[in-house]
Amino acid sequence: MSAEQLAEVSDQFVVAAVLLYVVAMVAFATDLAFGRVRPGRAVAKAAARQPVAVGAAAPPPGADVLPESASVPATPEPPRFAAVAGTAGLVLAWVGWVANLSAIVTRGLAVDRWPWGNMYEFVVAICFAAVSAFLITQVRHDVRFLGGFVMVTAALGLGLASKVFYTAAGPVVPALDSYWIAIHVSAAIIASGLLTLAGVTGILYLVRGDGPSRLPSRADLERVAHRAIVFAFPLWTFAVIAGALWADRAWGRYWGWDPKEVWSFITWVAYAAYLHAKATAGWKGRAATIVQLVAFGCLLFNLIGVNIFIDGLHSYADVD
Template identity: 30%
Template sequence: MDLVELQGKLDNVSFAVLFVTMLIYWIGAAFPKIPLLPALGTTGMAIANLCTAALLAARWLEAGYFPISNLYESLFFLVWGLTTIHLIAENMSRSRWVGTITAPVTMGITAFAALTLPDEMQASAPLVPALKSNWLMMHVSVMMLSYATLMVGALLAIAFLIATRGQKIELHGSSVGTGGFREGAYRLRRAGEEVNSEVSTEPALAYAADSNGSGGTAVLNAVGAETATSELLSPQRLSLASTLDNISYRIIGLGFPLLTIGIIAGAVWANEAWGSYWSWDPKETWALITWLVFAAYLHARITKGWQGRRPAILAASGFVVVWICYLGVNLLGKGLHSYGWFF
């Protein structure tokens, strides 16, 4: 079997594995008492990660350069990044819910690359002159990893919005603190119940759910919570919201420095190739917009103390901005990055 045939088999295997993995995560979410499904989902994502890595390695050996120069290669590099960050996020959260939203997105990207792109776009080709540089690996790979990381963080923020839909959720306290993952630090206090200061000696997240006067208020807190008045959200749903909010924040906090490093490396490469650090090329402009969106998210979390739905909405909008930066400008506009076009 030659390397080209191996690549064709690996991209189809990656799609099939991710499709089955997506179904496993969804079934596990619908029927949480079925044993082994979380482990099978994690195993499926790990197998897809290895298949994608093998595909990229075979491509590298065949073409003789780092495989990230065209749409097909970059999409599979993005899939590899998404599955890698998924495994990190799932290990941090110990929650099966991470895969319910990351698996379908990853599967969709794989399907688009393996089944939709024409054969001539999937074939490797000699590098254009602008890409014959060591900066290809240093800049583009870091940017793609930052996209993957920010996408996972944004997807978890979207999952948070779905989990808390119909409720006005406000979190009080640090979502970075160790209390965010310790269920023993929380309890659900019903209306009229006195606060027991012995529940926890650590800061805890507090959730206040307001249904605009119709659904009452629910509070999950350890010390100093307001009085709950009527119908309560389930402790499981509140715990899930806490986990999603916390992991989303941490993952975006990892992706933002990668994006910053990638933009700086790109500016240095641009100066070397074109004689200017910044040319307001559409790709550069949207990379800056992406940076500003997630900088605003982190600023709101760290400096302004925003938590809950408001920063989650900002992160969710960042998911769209990342896709515009990564793919949209290549479809809708020309510029110095025009070699990324496929029309």
């Protein structure tokens, strides 16, 4: 195939990935809407306040036993089609993931370089990283409740890339023609995918109330977000350091207060503040979630806003 044909095939794979992610989103939404209802925190608190009869045998440590007088609302068994829809959503998500990967590979073959040299390619890669983070997490833990939200995020991201950020396949500016793009940008993409997963989970934490819900408990949501950030933060740190080394090679200085450099550091500080607050001050719950969502906002502005609205040495968005 010629470079033009490969570029066209890459664009078609992007469209296929969008459609597959959308259908997967509908399947995941069906599973969430009709699936199992989880009890709220109020039930556990009420059970904990129930008196225990004198002389009664104490339950073993860690046992999830409610006193007979505790009132636990009965939840109907979810219909079978909900579980089928959840499984179908996972299958469609994996097929969409393959289409997303194929779009990246064929784009790279078309341009004969690492395929994240402009805003279009970068956003396509971040969507792939976010879906990858979800699917890999699903292998170890049941996080299908995140499926619909991750799928819609990826579909919107790919749609935005195709309609707003699209750049025809071609060479990159000389500053990007370096092996450092495989080191610095790859680390930033993987970290951004994990942090996107954490951001989506944080938003769900704020949405979920204390009553019965089809979403997991707030504690479980917070745990998923925290683990994603713990994995992503060292990668983002490495990306910032690798960017400084690349800047020294390209422009003869490690740090020049370029807007992209400044906002990458601001994002690093925001996530460092979140992890520090969790580890030392024992922050948890709503306060910690708000801090991580502020950090997520810094990440989004750094990835998109800086490239579009602020001129600098990193202005490679190629958006008219």
